[in-house]
Amino acid sequence: MATKKRVTLPKSNSWRFFTCGLRIRVLIITILFCVVHAGVTLPVTRADDSDKFSKKRLQMVQRQIKGRGITDLKVLRAMSTVPRHLFVPDFLKRQAYTDGPLPIGHGQTISQPYIVAYMTEILHIKPEHRVLEIGTGSGYQAAVLAELTDQVYTMEIIPELTDTAAKRLQKTGCTSVTARQGDGYYGWPEAGPFDAIMVTAAAEFIPPPLLQQLKEGGRMIIPVGSPFYVQHLMLVKKEEGKITTRSLMPVRFVPFRRSQ
Amino acid sequence: MKREPAPPLRLHLALALLSAALIAFQLEQMQLLALVQWHHFAYLIISVALLGFGAAGTLISLCRTILLRHMEWLLPVLMFACSIAMAMALPLSRKMTSRFDICLLFVEPGQITLLLLSQCIYLLVFFLGALPIGLVFISFSSRINSLYCANLIGSGLGGLSVVAFMYFLLPQQLPALSALLPWTAGILVLSRPRRLSLLAMGVLTLAILTAVLCHPPQLQPSQYKDISRTLDLPDSKIIAKQPSPYGLVQLVTAPALRYAPGLSLTYEGKVPTISGAVFTNGDWFGAVNSGEPSFLHATTAALPYAMGTRDRVLVLQAGTGMDIIQALENGAKEIMAVEPHHKAATIMDELHSTNKHNPLHHPLVQRSFLTSRTWLALHPERYDLITMPTVGSFGGSSGLFALQEQYLLTREALIELWNHLSPDGVLRVSAWLDSPTRNPLRLAATITETLEETGLDAHQHMAAVRGWNMITFIVKRSPLSIDDIEQIRRFCEQLQFDPALLPDLQAQERVHHHTPADSLFFDNLNSLFSPSGRKELYSSYAFNLHPVSDNHPFFSQFLRWQSIPHLIQQFGERTLPFLELGYLIILISFAQITLASILLILLPLLRLGLPGRSGLKGWNIPFFSALALGYMFFEIMLIHKLVLFFGHPIFAAAAGISSLLFFSGLGSLVSGRLLSKRYGHGLAAALVATLLLLYFFILPPLFQLAITLPPLWKILFFLLLIAPPAMAMGMPFPLGLERLANHSKSQAAWAWGINGSVSVMSTGLATIVAVEFGFSTVMLIACAAYGLAALSAAW
Structure with a gap:
């Protein structure tokens, strides 16, 4: 059975703090205070979120997301708020706001910004909703969901990814996300049922326990495709005990007839 | 002109060893790179690296005098250097290839540099190996027949022996072993001058080879490969691995891994974890299921069993046996399982001390390790159910299988399958749903066209859920009877599947539970049932949906040139490569090779002058280019024919290449005695053109006739059949080169380089021609190329 992971900061080199001079210690404490304070009171201007990245993020929202037809204001606000560049490996920071997925290691990618926004919009999340994400990956999607509701549960089977995502989520101040490492097949029965489930680590089948943990009237979204190309998004709905699916194309799609 | 002294026997032997090593290295690196990345990456690296031959020819024609003057000590030095480069190519490029990923090529610009660096490392190996061969050819040009013979026979033996070694040595152990061949060649040609230095170099080379042999490099597959993603799961591990010419077979256990393709959303039971997963070259091959298989009743694949009992079941490309388990669960009394990949199908025995969990060992199961088409051609028995492997892959394959020849999905295959069905027998084939829709539509098109060709109303015989x-x-x-139709509807209702095809289907029934993304999916499906609708769909759809044939067996190749702007507009240029990556890689490498080849061919003109001046022979370029093109095109067409004939793709490739090279070698040996020095090259080319034209007509029926022969007779028949054209194909090149060398050795070196560059270009071109126009066209072009060579010789 999966074990719950506590989100903690790395402890390495903490001994150095006690060996440095008094003035330096005071300076470090002051800086730490400012960083923590800024993180709590100013969610938009988060740690390491320089003007350059804020500008790029706003451009991303305007061009890639709004420009492609996402209209939900809460989703647009969430996408404008979460610092995507803090969820990608350092060497890819400059590309964080480009219009495409980026590798994050272990054969996984951080999804294209538009796909993140589209999936979030489709789930119709309300503040009181309880949301489960299977496949935390970089943690970015969970951070976006956390802008819409305070009850986000995310699980990831690969321990290394769980650790990194948990650190990133803490660094960016996403305290409302509960993350743990575990097998997504079983879902999170203790926290369920859920109003929305997002299965970002799609398998060839939908695990029966996940369907059971979906509330009546709930929605589940599954991106189907390879790490660098989402073919389509599968929206699963549970209504009156009946489960239906609708396949959605992520691009604004005209039918594939050249003559048209 | 003064005739050179006869080259010693040890030089022939050294040449044969070096040639054997180069072809062995090429084949083993194709497998190694396919293992750490994908076979497309291997193709992208090796096809370009083979230009080392062309580069060697260019260098010799530019610096012939210096190189020939120092040839005596240069030969062993180059051979030792080639030996070291062979052993070190993988460790050197490993760092780059581990950071490189073909998927990232279109995402991260820096990946292009890594790709070019990898290509350079491998190019160096072929350059160092080709240079001594070229030097020997040019130096002893009047005796080239026997040397060319040694070169070809060595290559043939190298190809054959490396395939044999692949059965019992791990891929990473092979390069250092092959590298011993050029080292031995270097020892054989050790010269008197500088003997001590050369000996020291030989010892140093041997020390490096021994070190690499004792500590072969560890292979790290790409993080995007199936095996890497499985090994990322907690507590997963590789528990068995076996080398094979099909690729390294690995068995992995991962406690969290489950596999239930096509499972109904109504299924509430447990999906068991699989006891293992089999991978070939790091790609998913199949799941080993020894848990409770009750979930199999709730998959779309269970449809034929819902319609009635199936006593005799034929499982084609049985893999790890999921379809066998399903047949056993549904009470089949006799199962025939056909799977060509013997090691992948049996490695799962390693999971258990007894064989009871391997469905292939079940008492009701008979098995064959031939390819499905060959098995069908050999056995006339009829079955109540024939199951085919699932088409496509979940989430799409990014077009990675575009150039895979899939003989089980051709029109001819469908006819054979139809003939193997009992009177009430059913053929079942599933496909992953893709977006934009391609696989299901082409599959439906193939079935409807085939049934209509046999005079049947496809609507009355087909159903889909x-x-x-x-x-x-x-x-x-x-x-389909009324009872069948009712049972299909009941099956759909119980498991919440939607009927997609049924004789009396209502439109609203099709989207009762699942709505597809493509609003025209059902209209397109309906169009396939009328000739005019089909024609309209084929011409207007953005992807090529025409059914494929044995002549053109690329089922997964959907790209249409004229649709590219439309697709870019729809998906964006960054996404397009992930729709049809396989074919694009071939096009990229072909463009790269063509540019480099033109450069290599033109560069010597700086020294030789323009045609018409400085005595430059005009027939040189068309003659040697046409020979290279003709030879490669025929070789590729032959391998294609042999896959069906022998029933083993690897054996087909090994037998095809080796026999062709061996007989060509013999042809080269006797060419000087059979044909005149003056006109021989043209006559030989004309002879080949005539023979290939004849074979264009007789080869398909002869192979069809002989396919049922016992294996030994089959091999003998093939050797007798291939000997005449193969021997003739070995003649024009040495005769032409000798004639040219008598006039100018620099031009001969240039011609050899042209032949090398065009050979490399031709492999990519042959694939493109086969994809676009079919293998018959490949054969016709081979024939025309030899005709052109004959004409240019008369120039």
């Missing part, structure tokens, strides 16, 4: 991600087609030999 659709889940959220999979569609399963069935084709029944007798028309």
Whole structure:
């Protein structure tokens, strides 16, 4: 059975703090205070979120997301708020706001910004909703969901990814996300049922326990495709005990007839 | 002109060893790179690296005098250097290839540099190996027949022996072993001058080879490969691995891994974890299921069993036996399982001390390790159910299988399958649903066209059911009865699948539970049932949906040139490569090779002058280019024919290449005695053109006739059949080169380089021609190329 992971900061080199001079210690404490304070009171201007990245993020929202037809204001606000560049490996920071997925290691990618926004919009999340994400990956999607509701549960089977995502989520101040490492097949029965489930680590089948943990009237979204190309998004709905699916194309799609 | 002294026997032997090593290295690196990345990456690296031959020819024609003056000590030095480069190519490029990923090529610009660096490392190996061969050819040009013979026979033996070694040595152990061949060649040609220095170099080389042999490099597959993603799961591990010419077979256990393709959303039971997963070259091959298989009743693949009992079941490309388990669960009394990949199908025995969990060992199961088409050609028995492997892959394959020859999905295959059905027998084939829709539509097109060709109303014999991600087609030999239709509807109702095809289907029934993304999916499906609708769909759809044939067996190749702007507009240029990556890689490498080849061919003109001046022979370029093109085109066409004939793709490639090279070698040896020095090269080319034209007509029926022969007779028949054209194909090149060398050795070196560059270009071009126009066209072009060579010789 999966074990719950506590989100903690790395402890390495903490001994150095006690060996440095008094003035330096005071300076470090002051800086730490400012960083923590800024993180709590100013969610938009988060740690390491320089003007350059804020500008790029706003451009991303305007061009890639709004420009492609996402209209939900809460989703647009969430996408404008979460610092995507803090969820990608350092060497890819400059590309964080480009219009495409980026590798994050272990054969996984951080999804294209538009796909993140589209999936979030489709789930119709309300503040009181309880949301489960299977496949935390970089943690970015969970951070976006956390802008819409305070009850986000995310699980990831690969321990290394769980650790990194948990650190990133803490660094960016996403305290409302509960993350743990575990097998997504079983879902999170203790926290369920859920109003929305997002299965970002799609398998060839939908695990029966996940369907059971979906509330009546709930929605589940599954991106189907390879790490660098989402073919389509599968929206699963549970209504009156009946489960239906609708396949959605992520691009604004005209039918594939050249003559048209 | 003064005739050179006869080259010693040890030089012939050294040449044969070096040639054997180069072809062995090429084949083993193709497998190694396919293992750490994908076979497309291997193709992209090796096809370009083979230009080392062309580069060697260019260098010799530019610096012939210096190189020939120092040839005596240069030969062993180059051979030792080639030996070291062979052993070190993988460790050197490993760092780059581990950071490189073909998927990232279109995402991260820096990846292009890594790709070019990798290509350079491998190019160096072929350059160092080709240079001594070229030097020997040019130096002893009047005796080239026997040397060219040694070169070809060595290559043939190298290809054959490396395939044999692949059965019992791990891929990473092979390069250092092959590198011993050029080292031995270097020792054989050790010269008197500088003997001590050369000996020291030989010892140093041997020390490096021994070190690499004792500590072969560890292979790290790409993080995007199936095996890497499985090994990322907690507590997963590789528990067995076996080398094979098909690729390294690995068995992995991962406690969290489950596999239930096409599972209904109504299924509430437990999906068991699989006891293992089999991978070939790091790619998914199949799941080993020894848990409770009750979930199999709730998949779209269970449809034929819902319609009635199936006593005799034929499972084609049985893999790890999921379809066998399903047949056993549904009470089949006799199962025939056909799977060509012997090691992948049996490695799962390693999971258990007894064989009881391997469905292939079940007492009701008979098995064969031939390819499905060959098995069908050999056995006339009829079955109540024939199951085919699932078409496509979940989430799409990014077009990675575009150039895979899939003989089980051709029109001819469908006819054979139809003939193997009992009167009420059913053929079942499933396909993953893809977006934009390609696989299901082409599959339906192939079935309807084939049935209509046999005079049947496809509508009355076909049904299809659709889940959220999979569609399963069935084709029944007798028309679907009212009872069948009712049972299909009941099956759909129970498991919440939607019928996609049924004789009396209502439009609203099709989207009762699952709505597809493509609003025209059902209209397109309907169009396939009328000739005019089909024609309209084929011409207007953005992807090529025409059914494929044995002549053109690329089922997964959907790209249409004229649709590219439309697709870019729809998906964006960054996404397009992930739709049809396989074919694009071939095009990229072909463009790269063509540019480099033109440069290599033109560069010597700086020294030789323009045609018409400085005595430059005009027939040189068309003659040697046409020979290279003709030879490669025929070789590729031959391998294609042999896959069906022998039933083993690897054996087909090994037998095809080796026999062709061996007989060509013999042809080269006798060419000087049979044909005149003056006109021989043209006559030989004309002879080949005539023979290939004859073979264009007789080869298909002869192979068809002989396919049922016992294996030994089959091999003998093939050797007798291939000997005449292969021997003739070995003649024009040495005769032409000798004639040219008598005039100018620099031009001969240039011609050899042209031949090398065009050979490399031709492999890519032959694939493109086969994809666009079919293998018959490849054969006709081979024939025309030899005709052109004959004409240019008369120039």
